[in-house]
Amino acid sequence: MKLRVLFFGAAYESTGSREIEIEVGEAGTVGVLVESLTRSFPRLASHKIVVSVNQEYASPEVAISGDDEIAIFTPVSGG
Secondary structure: OEEEEEEOOHHHHHHOOOEEEEEOOOOOEHHHHHHHHHHHOHHHHHOOOEEEEOOEEOOOOOEOOOOOOEEEEOOOOOO
């Protein structure tokens, strides 16, 4: 399954890309995606990664599909 992944903040700086397409297995989950991304972009492993799927925070066990909007970023604080 091919996924479109968006990167923001330090995740963008670690990958050098705002957006990529990545191939993951048919039984894709957020956890599998993050593992694949940190293998492809080792600098991501030095950050705490937050993932949103369809503009909602997603835990590692959340299933993902090719139609989902996936964003990777680092935690942010408000003020």
